[in-house]
Amino acid sequence: MSSSYDVIVIGGGASGLMAAGRAAERGRRVVLLEKNSTLGKKLAISGGGRCNICHAEDDIHRLLGHYGPANKFLYSSFSQFGLAETFSFFSNRGLPLQVETRNRVFPVSQKATDVVTTLERFLASGNVEVRTRATVQGFVREGERITGVMIDGAVMTAASYILATGGASHPETGSTGDGFTWLKDIGCQVKDPTPAVVPIAVADEWVHRLSGLAIDQAKLVFLVDGQKSLKLAGRVLCTHFGLSGPLILNSSAKIAELLQEGEVTIQMDVFPSLDLGMLDKRVTAIFDDNKNRDVKNVLKVVAPTGMSAAVLLLLPSIDPDKKVHSISKLERKMIVNLLKALPMTVTGLMGMDRAVIVDGGLSLDEIDGKTFRSRKYDNLFVTGDVLHINRPSGGFSLQLCWTSGWVAGSNA
Ligand SMILES: Cc1cc2nc3c(=O)[nH]c(=O)nc-3n(C[C@H](O)[C@H](O)[C@H](O)COP(=O)(O)OP(=O)(O)OC[C@H]3O[C@@H](n4cnc5c(N)ncnc54)[C@H](O)[C@@H]3O)c2cc1C
Structure with a gap:
């Protein structure tokens, strides 16, 4: 195990897997820390086990209309990695997608676990070091930089950090709101989560x-x-x-x-x-x-x-x-x-145990929408459900994960 990396990704869910793979694709030395014994636990149960991977709406304005007040914030990132990129990302890696009723998109194989496997292969192709059963306890910071993460009583360091610990819905999948607590601890503005899409x-x-x-x-x-x-x-x-x-x-x-x-x-x-x-x-x-x-x-x-x-x-x-x-x-x-x-x-x-997502998370005022970089800590990136972005069910959550993960991984 190396002690210093270019990028530490915390959380091996949808957005963390995408972010880690993308950063490694750019030649970064990446370690992914996941507290569960396996990656993508929530992703594997998504869409009733079939994974509604995105929403087939070609018009970016109409697509972003589903994200409420976050639509302007998301324009730049969705222009970098949107619906077309999601389709080509997965189909180029052997996972063709199909559009079903109400524009919902699923893998042709109908298996959410195939999505996890595809992302695991993406990590392997970039030599991402994957550490499971690795529970992070919080950030270490000096002034306006993150200087490490606490893990097993030690500090692990990197040049950049991607926070992808998810929200607080279905906590049995590992998303227990840890990232919200750490962000508050370092002075960021976080809305306390309440169950949404429930x-x-x-x-x-x-x-x-x-x-x-x-x-x-x-x-x-x-x-x-x-x-x-x-x-x-x-x-x-x-x-x-x-x-x-x-x-x-x-x-x-x-x-x-x-x-x-x-x-x-x-x-x-x-x-x-x-x-x-x-x-x-x-x-x-x-x-x-x-x-x-x-x-x-x-x-x-x-x-x-x-x-x-x-x-x-x-x-x-x-x-x-x-x-x-x-x-x-x-x-x-x-x-x-x-x-x-x-x-x-x-x-x-x-309650949280039945909610698909939460209403809560890091205020978008504190994030640069072009990169998903924190405005307070310039070596910290935040992705997926940690961000306070409300949206309906129908593939919009996972699209947000692919987009934010890819963009953060492109900039970390
Ligand atoms: C039942 C259900 C079905 C869903 N179906 C769909 C669907 O079909 N389509 C759709 O678009 N969306 C769906 N969603 C929503 C979607 O799954 C989530 O938005 C998405 O998985 C969030 O990804 P994420 O990367 O932000 O976080 P998560 O997938 O929650 O991953 C976070 C990871 O971080 C890890 N972690 C947390 N704390 C720590 C720590 N301290 N140290 C180390 N690791 C840590 C967790 O163990 C977890 O693996 C569904 C949600 C649920 C609950």
């Missing part, structure tokens, strides 16, 4: 029981103290604690605001393309065709897949074993009304 918890047993069920076309009306406040439409995933899926994840900030205002309830319409009258006609026709069958079986035809159990749970007065011909008009109306407004009560957002 599922919601609901109190309702019927939702919990449908865990794993995806409802492809739902309309959700959110009410605060009974007043309509927010409408969402799209695909919703039921979980054992509440609701998830991109629609919910990407609206979690708005839902958090509603929770500040009062009690939040939801009415979920699982037939958004039919009005009450049309749905009633449809249900009546199904009932007419199935008069002598049990209610519990015919409801499976009436309700979207998996939802009949919820209807029976929410309408306990209807005997599931009686024949459809003995369903009263009132009972039929109750079923139709329920399918147009399934009730839920939101109890809160889930």
